[in-house]
Amino acid sequence: MKQGDTKMAKKDIDWANIGFGYIQTEKRYVTNFKNGEWDKGGLIEDPNIVLSECAGVLQYAQTAFEGLKAYTTVDGRIVTFRPDLNAERMMDSAKRLEMPVLPKERFLEAIDEVVAANNEYVPPYGSGATLYLRPYMFGTNPVIGVKPANEYQFRVFATPVGPYFKEGAKPVTIKVSDFDRAAPHGTGHIKAGLNYAMSLHAIVTAHAEGFDENMYLDPATRTKVEETGGANFIFITKDNTVVTPKSDSILPSITRRSIMYVAEHYLGLKVEHREVEFAEVKDFAEAGLCGTAAVISPIGKIVDHGKEICLPSGMEEMGPITKKLYETLTGIQQGKIEAPEGWIREIKVK
Ligand SMILES: *Cc1c(COP(=O)(O)O)cnc(C)c1O
Numbered sequence: 509m510k511q512g513d514t515k516m517a518k519k520d521i522d523w524a525n526i527g528f529g530y531i532q533t534e535k536r537y538v539t540n541f542k543n544g545e546w547d548k549g550g551l552i553e554d555p556n557i558v559l560s561e562c563a564g565v566l567q568y569a570q571t572a573f574e575g576l577k578a579y580t581t582v583d584g585r586i587v588t589f590r591p592d593l594n595a596e597r598m599m600d601s602a603k604r605l606e607m608p609v610l611p612k613e614r615f616l617e618a619i620d621e622v623v624a625a626n627n628e629y630v631p632p633y634g635s636g637a638t639l640y641l642r643p644y645m646f647g648t649n650p651v652i653g654v655k656p657a658n659e660y661q662f663r664v665f666a667t668p669v670g671p672y673f674k675e676g677a678k679p680v681t682i683k684v685s686d687f688d689r690a691a692p693h694g695t696g697h698i699k700a701g702l703n704y705a706m707s708l709h710a711i712v713t714a715h716a717e718g719f720d721e722n723m724y725l726d727p728a729t730r731t732k733v734e735e736t737g738g739a740n741f742i743f744i745t746k747d748n749t750v751v752t753p754k755s756d757s758i759l760p761s762i763t764r765r766s767i768m769y770v771a772e773h774y775l776g777l778k779v780e781h782r783e784v785e786f787a788e789v790k791d792f793a794e795a796g797l798c799g800t801a802a803v804i805s806p807i808g809k810i811v812d813h814g815k816e817i818c819l820p821s822g823m824e825e826m827g828p829i830t831k832k833l834y835e836t837l838t839g840i841q842q843g844k845i846e847a848p849e850g851w852i853r854e855i856k857v858k
Contacts, residue, residue, distance in 0.1 A: 517628060518628055518629075518630075518631075518632060519628045519629055519668075521629075521631075521668060523631045523632070523635035523636070523637035523668070523670065524635060524636065524637065524670060524671060524674070525670060526637060526668060526669065526670040527669070527670045528640075528669045528670065528672070528801070529667075529669075530667050531629075531667050531668055532555055532667070533626045533629050533665065533666045533667060533668070534553060534625065534626055535551045535552070535553060535621075535622060535625035535626055535666075536551065536552060536553075536555065536622060536663060536664060536665040536666070537549065537550070537551055537552075537618040537621055537622050537663065537664040538550070538551075538552050538661060538662070538663050539610070539614070539618070539661070539662050540648070540659065540660070540661050540662075541608045541659060541660040541661070541662070542659045546608070546610060546614065546662075549614070549618065549662075550621075551621055551622070551625050555665070557661070557663075559648060560648070560649065560650045562650035562651065562652055563646075563647060563648050563649065563650065563651070563657070564646070564647025564648065564649065564650075564651035564656070564657030565646035565647050565648070565657075567651055567652065568647075568651065568654060569700075569701055569702045569705065570605055570606075570607065570646060570647035570651075570656065570657055571605075571644060571645065571646035571647070571700070571701040571702075572598065572601035572602060572605055572607065572644065572645055572698060572699050572700050572701065573642060573643065573644035573645075573699050573701060574594045574597065574598050574601075574641075574642070574643040574644070574699060575594075575640065575641070575642060575699075575800050575801075576588055576589065576590075576591055576594045576619070576640075576641050576643075576762075576800060577589065577638040577639065577640055577641065577669075577800060578619075578623040578630050578638065578639040578641060578666070578855065579630065579631065579633075579638040579639065579841070579842075580630055580631065580632055580633040581633060581842055581843030581852075582633055582842050582843045582844050583843055584633065585843065585854050586623060586624075586627060586630050586854070586855045586857060587843070587852045587853060587854050587855060588619060588620075588623065588641070588852075588853045588855065589762075589766075589841050589851065589852065589853075590762055590766065590850075590851050590853075591615075591616055591619050591853055592612065592616065592850070592853075593762045593765070594615070594619075594643065594762065595610075595612040595615035595616055596612065597698070597699060597760065597762070598610065598615060598643060598645070598699075599612065600697075600698055601698035601699050601700060602645060604695060604697075604698045604700070605656075605695075605698070605700055606656035607645055607647065607656070607657075607660055608660055610645065610662050615643065616853070618643065618662070618664045619641060619643065619664060620853075620855050620856075622641060622664045622665070622666050623639065623641070623666065623855045624855055624856065624857050624858060626639065626666045627855075627857045629666060629667075629668045630668075631668060633842070635671070636670070636671025636672075636673075637668060637669060637670050637671055638668070638669055639666050639667070639668050639669075640666065640667050640668070640669045641664060641665075641666050642664065642665055642666075642667070643662070643663070643664045644662070644663055644664075644701075645660055645661065645662045645663075646660065646661060647659070647660055648660060648661050669801075672801055672802040672803075672805075673802065673805075676825070677802070677804070677805060677806055677825075677826055677834070678806075678808075678823075678824075678825075679805075679806040679807055679808030679809070679819070679821070679822065679823050679824070679825070679826070680720035680721060680797070680805055680806070680807055680808065681718070681719055681720055681807075681808060681809045681810075681811065682719060682720060682721045682722065682723050682736070682807055682809070682810045682811070683714045683717065683719035683721070683722055683723065683810075683811050684722075684723050684725065684786070684810065684811065684812040684813065685710050685714065685722035685723060685724050685725075687707075687709070687710040687713075687722070687724070688724060688725075688727035689703065689706070689707055689710075689722075689724040689727075689734065689735070689737065689757075690703060690724075690727070690734075690757040691727055691757070692726075692727060692728045692756070692757060693756070693757075694757060696734070696755075696756075696757030696758060696759060697756060697757060697758065697759060697760065698759070699759060703759075704737070704738075707722075707737040707738075710722050710737065711737050719811065721736045721737070721739070721797065722736055722737060723736060723741075723810060724736065724737075725786060726755060726757070727757070731785055731786055731787070732753065732755065732783050732784060732785055732786065733753045733784045733785075733786055733789065734753060734755055734757060734758050735753070735758050735759065735761075736797055738799055738801070739761065739797035739798055739799035739801075739802070739805070740752060740753070740758060740759070740761040740763070740764040740797070740798050740799065741753055741784075741795065741796070741797060741798075742764065742767060742795070742796050742797075742798055742804070742830075742833075743784065743789070743792040743794070743795050744792060744793050744794035744795070744827060744829045744830060745791070745792060745793060746791070746792075746793045748777055748778070748793075748829055749777065749778040749779070749780055750767070750768065750771040750777050750778070750779045750780070750829070750833070751779075751780045751782070751784060751792070752764055752767075752768060752779075752780070752781050752784075753782075753783065753784040754781050754782050754783055754784075755783065761798055761799055762800070763798040763799050763800055763803060763804075763837075764798045764799075766837055766840075766851070767798055767804070767833050767837055768781065769848065770833060770836050770837050770840070771833060773848070774836050774845075775832055775833070775836060777829070786812075789810060789817055790817045792819065793819070793820050793821065793827060793829075794806070794819060794820075794821045794826075794827030794828075794829055794830045795807040795810070795819050795821075795827075795830075796826070796827075796830045796833075803834060803837060803838055803841075804826070804830060804833060804834045804837075806821065806825070806826040806827060806830050807819060808821070808822060808823040809823065840852075
């Protein structure tokens with residue numbers, strides 16, 4: 509169906525200037541878990557949730573979420589990027605928080621239905637904007653002793669978000685944090701709401717001091733690089749090897765995993781997924797943050813208690829390898845470069 513046909517008509521939104529905030533859309537997906545099973549589920553219109561004052565999620569933060577985007581490709585298809593990996597990560601999060609697992613196929617169908625039902629909010633190709641999707645699950649029944657809930661709700665809503673970089677990707681400045689993000693053997697590897705509640709004070713503090721993000725070190729020894737509050741690190745060595753930190757308390761970013769694949773199989777670069785000592789950081793040629801929101805944000809400067817590490821790529825633009833990775837991955841996402849099998853899921857609008 510062409511643009512301009514009634515069903516594909518787009519909302520009258522100034523896509524370039526909407527920013528990253530919640531804009532309510534028309535339909536969301538809901539399914540409830542009760543008596544040991546998920547109900548049939550489906551789309552609803554009510555954006556509000558009525559809960560017991562004693563719901564497990566409100567008392568003990570029993571909740572996990574995911575984040576992914578739907579967007580329009582160069583040839584006008586509406587697609588999502590590797591949503592099967594979001595489904596699998598949500599399953600891992602649910603298990604670690606003693607929540608029921610939503611089968612992968614159901615997760616994927618829920619995403620497809622929400623995107624199709626809100627297709628007028630999927631921004632057009634070239635706008636830089638996307639339709640952000642937020643799947644999440646939480647304990648709903650009253651829980652007062654500390655234990656898992658036995659009733660849950662899984663929901664997916666959609667909200668259009670503007671281009672992450674309005675005036676090109678400017679390098680960010682990062683602070684080595686004195687706070688820890690996740691404990692060894694804790695919940696750093698899952699997308700649990702509690703990880704983000706814990707990070708709020710650290711990020712508000714960093715922003716007040718003029719930094720864009722925190723670099724968290726491994727909490728046990730404070731010698732190794734972990735990640736930021738919402739993005740993984742990639743580093744480029746002076747001989748063009750792509751290095752990314754390995755640790756059980758890092759959230760396994762789908763963007764980072766895709767970048768490592770692209771580096772190796774599309775660009776022929778050497779890749780290393782290994783522990784990264786903070787002491788090595790001063791020797792890297794380029795650094796970046798990766799996650800769904802920005803794909804890659806280049807890092808210009810890392811500040812460790814007043815000591816500055818200035819990346820040779822500078823404060824004006826992305827380093828050359830980072831830029832190649834960014835252009836290749838976004839080219840794949842936008843349908844300009846052939847994607848590996850199974851990376852792009854097309855959504856049929858009925
Ligand atoms: C969501 C998230 C990321 C990025 O993961 P993507 O799958 O690439 O979006 C990285 N770190 C943390 C802590 C996150 O919550």
